[in-house]
Amino acid sequence: MTTLDQKPASSEGRKDPWSQMLQKVGKSQDREAYHALFEHFGPQIKYYAMANGLASHAEELVQEVFVSIWRRSCLYDWRKAAASTWIFTIARNQRIDMLRKMQRTSAEMPVETEDLWQIPGENENEPVTSLHRLMSERRIRESLSHLPEEQTTVIAKVYMENKSHQMVADELNIPLGTVKSRVRLALNKLKVILQDQNV
Amino acid sequence: MTRHHPDSLSLMEYSAGNLSEPHALCIRLHLDKCSHCRSRVDTLDSLGAVMMEQQPKVTVSESMFDSILAQIDSTPVDEPAMPPAPRISVLQKLLGEDLNSLPWKRQLGDVSVLDITDRFPGQKEQVVLQKLAAGGKAPAHTHRGEETTIVLQGAFADQKGVFNQWDFVVLTDQDEHKPVAVGCEDCITLSVLSAPVKLTGTFTRMLNPFIR
Numbered sequence: 001m002t003t004l005d006q007k008p009a010s011s012e013g014r015k016d017p018w019s020q021m022l023q024k025v026g027k028s029q030d031r032e033a034y035h036a037l038f039e040h041f042g043p044q045i046k047y048y049a050m051a052n053g054l055a056s057h058a059e060e061l062v063q064e065v066f067v068s069i070w071r072r073s074c075l076y077d078w079r080k081a082a083a084s085t086w087i088f089t090i091a092r093n094q095r096i097d098m099l100r101k102m103q104r105t106s107a108e109m110p111v112e113t114e115d116l117w118q119i120p121g122e123n124e125n126e127p128v129t130s131l132h133r134l135m136s137e138r139r140i141r142e143s144l145s146h147l148p149e150e151q152t153t154v155i156a157k158v159y160m161e162n163k164s165h166q167m168v169a170d171e172l173n174i175p176l177g178t179v180k181s182r183v184r185l186a187l188n189k190l191k192v193i194l195q196d197q198n199v
Numbered sequence: 200m201t202r203h204h205p206d207s208l209s210l211m212e213y214s215a216g217n218l219s220e221p222h223a224l225c226i227r228l229h230l231d232k233c234s235h236c237r238s239r240v241d242t243l244d245s246l247g248a249v250m251m252e253q254q255p256k257v258t259v260s261e262s263m264f265d266s267i268l269a270q271i272d273s274t275p276v277d278e279p280a281m282p283p284a285p286r287i288s289v290l291q292k293l294l295g296e297d298l299n300s301l302p303w304k305r306q307l308g309d310v311s312v313l314d315i316t317d318r319f320p321g322q323k324e325q326v327v328l329q330k331l332a333a334g335g336k337a338p339a340h341t342h343r344g345e346e347t348t349i350v351l352q353g354a355f356a357d358q359k360g361v362f363n364q365w366d367f368v369v370l371t372d373q374d375e376h377k378p379v380a381v382g383c384e385d386c387i388t389l390s391v392l393s394a395p396v397k398l399t400g401t402f403t404r405m406l407n408p409f410i411r
Contacts, residue, residue: 035264042259044251051254059263066267071274081241088248092216103321110318115289116223117216137245144249159215159250165208180208187207190246 018083026073037083038066045091052162054095061098065091082137093117095162140190151186154179203366204236205229207243214243220319221326221391225349225367228290228389232365290351293318294328298352298387301328309335309380325392331355331380339377344393346370353386355379 018040021033045065049058068090076086097113144152157168165183169176205213205226212218213226230237293315294301303311309332316326331337333353347369354363357376362368370376380386 031268038259038264038267042263043257044254046259047254047257048251050257059259062259063263063267063270067270070267070271082245082248084248084252085241085245088251089244091251092214092247096216110293111220111224111289115292116220116227136242137248140242140246141249141252144246144253155246156250156254158211158217159247160254162215162217164212164217183208183211187211191242 016078016082019078022069022073022076022083022086023078025070026076034070037069037087041084041087042066045087048091048160049095051160052095054098057098061091061094064094064098068094085137089117136191143190147186147189151182154182155186158183203360203362203368204233205367206369207239209369210236210239211243211246214240214247219324219391220322221324222347224289225347225389225391228349228351229365229367231288298328299385303328303330307338310337323393327390327392329388329390331378331386331388333380333383333385335380337378339375341375342370342372342392344372346390346392348388348390351387351389353384354381355386355388356381 018037021030021036024030024033025037042062045062046058049055049061054061065087069087072090076083081089093113096117100113154168154172157163157171158165163171165179166176169179172179209218209222209226213223218226230240301313303313305311311330311332313328313330314325315328316322316324319326328351331353348362348367350362350364350366352364354361354366355378356362357378359368359374359376361381378386
């Protein structure tokens with residue numbers, strides 16, 4: 001356990017400046033680090049909002065996400081997720097929450113957004129998994145550039161435009177099976193599909 | 200021990216935040232108990248982060264940062280950042296403490312149901328709980344659309360195998376099955392149905408979702 005705790009510090013973890021900055025925000029409310037995170041991730045989140053139909057609320061989403069980042073940064077653990085992954089999940093959850101609140105006139109929402117999309121096990125100590133998480137983000141970034149464009153296009157539509165596989169098929173005018181096989185090929189190459197499916 | 204997992208494509212739709220609320224609930228309930236799939240979703244979330252990073256750059260006004268700081272500073276410092284209160288599970292929130300004491304409607308023989316679609320306002324899918332009495336059988340049926348099921352209690356078996364607590368299974372119109380509750384507990388499942396089920400046996404008037 002202890003060796004695993006220390007290893008990534010010298011190899012993986014320290015290489016990611018954003019994770020270091022997020023940690024500073026969490027530990028000492030460092031506003032300079034927070035501003036650097038804003039300059040890097042703010043535009044990404046704004047584009048994310050614009051790409052999936054929240055154009056007129058894009059800056060509002062950026063603001064909400066950054067307030068959440070500030071408030072939750074004390075819970076951030078760089079060994080469990082890279083800052084970019086951690087921030088992506090906050091942006092995703094806030095987007096879903098914003099859309100839900102816009103669509104519901106009544107306050108009748110027995111199930112909260114966090115109940116459905118907050119990944120459980122946040123407080124667990126899973127050093128092996130966390131190492132795997134850090135590795136996987138670096139590997140994904142590296143291997144994404146080698147994917148054929150038709151595969152990255154489909155993935156981008158799913159993640160950025162929040163289109164279901166069926167909607168992507170309709171838009172590109174290709175069969176649903178083709179969309180699914182492109183995604184599978186991509187996930188295979190990105191090693192997202194793990195070998196031990198029958199665990 | 201969980202053995203039937205969601206496929207990578209469903210987990211990807213979950214990670215991207217594209218699933219309907221009832222479908223997301225099924226995945227979320229599985230993730231609660233399956234570290235294997237949690238790890239797969241973590242990886243997919245990283246894929247989402249990398250996709251977000253690789254999109255065209257847009258500008259964000261610097262004044263926005265000031266209003267973010269203003270919002271942060273207006274929050275009382277003594278307010279806890281995150282409520283440390285123990286989380287009530289989403290299942291308890293939806294269904295209360297005891298699944299067995301819900302107002303089940305006995306449909307036929309061994310099968311009882313409870314439609315909880317109204318807990319998901321604005322969603323297109325039908326959401327039903329189904330209970331198959333210990334040792335009981337449901338009549339053979341196929342599904343006209345797609346049925347996503349997660350086992351909440353007990354276990355059932357069909358031609359494809361045994362499905363234990365927190366196992367995840369998707370059935371389509373290709374699948375005819377005849378589930379049997381195994382073990383000494385009633386088997387309770389939560390199913391999300393995109394279209395009604397079609398009967399294949401001699402039963403024609405059944406209205407319960409095991410056979411709908």
